[in-house]
Amino acid sequence: MFARLIVDIANSNVDKLFTYAVPEELDVRPGHRVLVPFGRGNKPIEGFVIELADDALTDRTLKSVIKTLEPYTALNEDQLGLAKWICRAYDCTLCEALRLMLPAQLRGSRVKEKTVRTILLSPGLEVSTARASLLKKDGTPRSPKQLEVFDLLVKLNAPVSMEDLNAYIPSASAAVAALIKKGYACEEGHVTFRNPFTNVVSPDASPELTEKQTAAVECIKAGKPGEVFLLHGVTGSGKTEVYLNAISDVLEKGGGAIVLVPEISLTPQTTDRFRRRFGDTVAVLHSRLGAGERYDEWRRIRLGKARVVVGARSAVFAPVEDLKLIVIDEEHEPSYRSEHAPCYSADEVAIRRAALSGGRLVLGSATPQLRSYFRAKQGAYTLLELTERINGIPMPEVEIVDMRSEFLSGNNGIFSRDLTDKLKKCVSKGEQAILFLNRRGYSYHGECRACGFVFTCPNCDVALTYHKFDNSLRCHYCGFSTRVPSVCPSCGSTFIKYTGFGTQQVEEQLKSLIPGIRVLRMDTDTTGAKSSYRDILDSFSNGGADVLIGTQMIAKGLDIPGVTLVGVVFADTSLFHSDYRSGERTFQLLTQVAGRAGRALSDGKVNRGKVVIQTNAPDHRAVRLSAQHDYKTFFDLEIRDRLRTLFPPFSVFVRALFEMRDEKEAAEVCTDFERKTCEILKNVMSGHNAEKDILFVTSGPAPIRKRANLYRYAVIVKLLRSENTSFAINALRAFADSLRVEGFRGIEINPDDLL
Numbered sequence: 001m002f003a004r005l006i007v008d009i010a011n012s013n014v015d016k017l018f019t020y021a022v023p024e025e026l027d028v029r030p031g032h033r034v035l036v037p038f039g040r041g042n043k044p045i046e047g048f049v050i051e052l053a054d055d056a057l058t059d060r061t062l063k064s065v066i067k068t069l070e071p072y073t074a075l076n077e078d079q080l081g082l083a084k085w086i087c088r089a090y091d092c093t094l095c096e097a098l099r100l101m102l103p104a105q106l107r108g109s110r111v112k113e114k115t116v117r118t119i120l121l122s123p124g125l126e127v128s129t130a131r132a133s134l135l136k137k138d139g140t141p142r143s144p145k146q147l148e149v150f151d152l153l154v155k156l157n158a159p160v161s162m163e164d165l166n167a168y169i170p171s172a173s174a175a176v177a178a179l180i181k182k183g184y185a186c187e188e189g190h191v192t193f194r195n196p197f198t199n200v201v202s203p204d205a206s207p208e209l210t211e212k213q214t215a216a217v218e219c220i221k222a223g224k225p226g227e228v229f230l231l232h233g234v235t236g237s238g239k240t241e242v243y244l245n246a247i248s249d250v251l252e253k254g255g256g257a258i259v260l261v262p263e264i265s266l267t268p269q270t271t272d273r274f275r276r277r278f279g280d281t282v283a284v285l286h287s288r289l290g291a292g293e294r295y296d297e298w299r300r301i302r303l304g305k306a307r308v309v310v311g312a313r314s315a316v317f318a319p320v321e322d323l324k325l326i327v328i329d330e331e332h333e334p335s336y337r338s339e340h341a342p343c344y345s346a347d348e349v350a351i352r353r354a355a356l357s358g359g360r361l362v363l364g365s366a367t368p369q370l371r372s373y374f375r376a377k378q379g380a381y382t383l384l385e386l387t388e389r390i391n392g393i394p395m396p397e398v399e400i401v402d403m404r405s406e407f408l409s410g411n412n413g414i415f416s417r418d419l420t421d422k423l424k425k426c427v428s429k430g431e432q433a434i435l436f437l438n439r440r441g442y443s444y445h446g447e448c449r450a451c452g453f454v455f456t457c458p459n460c461d462v463a464l465t466y467h468k469f470d471n472s473l474r475c476h477y478c479g480f481s482t483r484v485p486s487v488c489p490s491c492g493s494t495f496i497k498y499t500g501f502g503t504q505q506v507e508e509q510l511k512s513l514i515p516g517i518r519v520l521r522m523d524t525d526t527t528g529a530k531s532s533y534r535d536i537l538d539s540f541s542n543g544g545a546d547v548l549i550g551t552q553m554i555a556k557g558l559d560i561p562g563v564t565l566v567g568v569v570f571a572d573t574s575l576f577h578s579d580y581r582s583g584e585r586t587f588q589l590l591t592q593v594a595g596r597a598g599r600a601l602s603d604g605k606v607n608r609g610k611v612v613i614q615t616n617a618p619d620h621r622a623v624r625l626s627a628q629h630d631y632k633t634f635f636d637l638e639i640r641d642r643l644r645t646l647f648p649p650f651s652v653f654v655r656a657l658f659e660m661r662d663e664k665e666a667a668e669v670c671t672d673f674e675r676k677t678c679e680i681l682k683n684v685m686s687g688h689n690a691e692k693d694i695l696f697v698t699s700g701p702a703p704i705r706k707r708a709n710l711y712r713y714a715v716i717v718k719l720l721r722s723e724n725t726s727f728a729i730n731a732l733r734a735f736a737d738s739l740r741v742e743g744f745r746g747i748e749i750n751p752d753d754l755l
């Protein structure tokens with residue numbers, strides 16, 4: 001028997017199958033991780049078995065597999081199939097694709113299984129004789145402690161850990177040792193799993209579903225293998241309850257499920273909801289787990305002890321057996337795209353995985369990606385809708401405040417009079433408010449009034465942000481920071497002005513506006529430590545503050561009953577980007593933030609949430625239509641514009657990026673790449689009679705021309721989306737692969753931003 005395997009080295013030179021002989025006594029199957037001698041020195045390295053073969057297809061004598069690393073196969077059939085697809089689709093080595101499926105700790109055996117010592121009565125022990133020998137002639141114990149331990153072991157009649165035993169009978173170890181020596185008790189090593197959950201939850205049952213929820217669940221249950229559903233439901237419409245019921249059905253039929261939620265909302269609040277319904281069969285996978293916990297959760301899934309996985313993006317690779325359902329909640333979240341190579345997006349991977357495992361995929365959102373809704377309308381996905389909130393809770397009342405007229409009438413503060421009034425009322429009633437601003441720090445840039453000099457980052461081509469708490473100017477791209485200069489470096493004037501504002505300034509003005517108000521702030525400046533994100537949220541939901549101020553981190557998934565007011569301090573921060581998706585993003589963000597208001601019943605009453613959106617662009621459709629909770633009209637208008645301008649989903653952007661120390665060289669390499677790209681595309685597309693699908697090819701400096709001392713130049717290709725798109729992309733990929741230029745960052749398809 002021979003094994004064809006991939007060695008665990010992420011280098012394209014060794015990205016091929018190597019054949020090894022399998023010794024008779026080894027049980028090796030596809031998916032096993034094995035140790036093999038490799039290279040001239042025959043250094044033992046780890047490898048993944050991809051397939052078995054009866055024939056070595058060579059006359060050379062082959063090296064042999066040394067051993068399997070786990071008794072079980074680390075990868076199952078679906079995962080092997082998925083990995084092969086990933087390396088083609090995302091242009092990486094098979095090794096890199098396989099690594100996505102395993103906890104990093106497994107490789108190189110960096111964590112060990114955790115074992116506990118357990119004590120039990122020796123099997124076959126004659127209990128009464130043994131007990132008698134522990135007593136003196138007068139019936140009193142020779143050693144009271146030994147007798148006590150012995151009686152406990154008899155009563156339990158099951159292995160007990162030393163830790164538990166000591167809890168029953170303090171300092172029992174000497175007595176245990178004595179009983180073992182006498183041959184009455186014995187000890188075993190037991191493998192256990194580290195538990196990532198710190199709390200115990202009480203079970204709950206499903207509420208009676210509404211008619212709409214029932215219809216959605218039935219549709220999903222009846223879904224065909226590989227079918228994709230788009231569950232479009234307003235915030236608080238009971239989408240999660242639909243997922244839970246669909247999962248119940250899968251579990252009853254012996255299958256498993258994966259639920260992806262955005263990393264940021266993977267809070268105990270979220271996972272507890274699944275644990276209450278499904279108990280110990282729930283495993284979690286996210287970046288805040290310790291190495292041992294992550295390894296053990298992975299093993300629990302692999303060994304079938306956990307059949308429901310709740311996790312962040314990478315949980316789409318979890319080794320669930322008989323995977324019958326994948327759910328992606330808040331499917332519009334950008335965090336479902338990986339920024340590190342291989343740059344996969346979780347929904348694409350999930351579509352493929354569902355097809356391989358014969359499962360179904362549910363994408364859920366109040367504001368689906370335009371692309372997903374478009375696919376649903378075209379019939380590629382099945383559309384399910386929940387149009388109302390549960391319990392008749394009305395959608396929040398949204399009011400738009402035009403900050404231009406506010407300014408003209410003499411108010412140049414951050415808060416409109418209207419928002420100020422509402423904040424005061426809210427706080428005086430003991431309710432809570434959330435203030436949202438998508439800009440951290442204190443104020444935007446520093447500028448010299450005398451000469452117009454703007455403080456910019458010496459490494460990047462962007463303005464520095466003023467941070468008041470440590471009186472620094474910082475670059476949000478490279479981390480550069482410097483103390484605030486007291487004079488203008490250009491003209492020596494001391495007249496330096498700071499314009500714009502961030503979350504810090506919101507906090508300050510709020511405190512002076514409403515003295516005594518208790519404020520918590522959450523942005524990447526305040527959530528540096530691993531747990532502080534949770535700490536801030538916990539503190540706020542326990543009533544530790546009246547107002548929570550935050551960046552987009554607070555836009556998602558928060559469900560705090562006390563919150564009745566949401567203020568969007570300035571909606572325009574994401575609106576006038578040079579990105580064609582900025583309207584879509586703003587609509588999503590505003591809808592999500594507004595969804596945080598009035599989600600629950602306070603004191604049994606329906607408390608309709610209020611939302612105030614401050615903006616300089618009250619007529620922009622992203623602002624206007626999100627205020628009216630009108631996704632469909634927004635979709636119709638937006639998709640019409642995308643069609644008119646031929647932007648995605650009607651076209652595809654391909655970007656090739658170069659980052660180099662020398663600007664001239666970057667520009668030259670880029671022009672060269674552009675020329676070759678044109679040739680290649682013309683060649684390929686004319687073969688398919690589709691030259692007209694090439695909309696344009698351009699090259700030049702990226703919008704952020706310099707970052708961390710590197711000059712950034714890009715080639716951008718825009719292609720009409722058609723049945724020929726993949727030919728063009730494959731040809732460009734092949735070309736990019738063959739290119740050996742230092743500073744070439746590879747090509748990206750529809751990158752998330754073109755900065």
Ligand code: ADP
Binds near residue numbers: 208
């Ligand atoms: P979404 O995921 O769409 O935001 P959820 O599933 O979280 O909505 O539901 C919102 C709230 O309504 C939750 O507190 C949930 O427990 C409750 N809920 C959902 N469905 C029902 C139902 N059929 N009956 C009663 N309460 C429900």
Ligand code: ZN
Binds near residue numbers: 449450451490492493
């Ligand atoms: Zn100056």
Ligand code: ZN
Binds near residue numbers: 459460478707
């Ligand atoms: Zn910088």
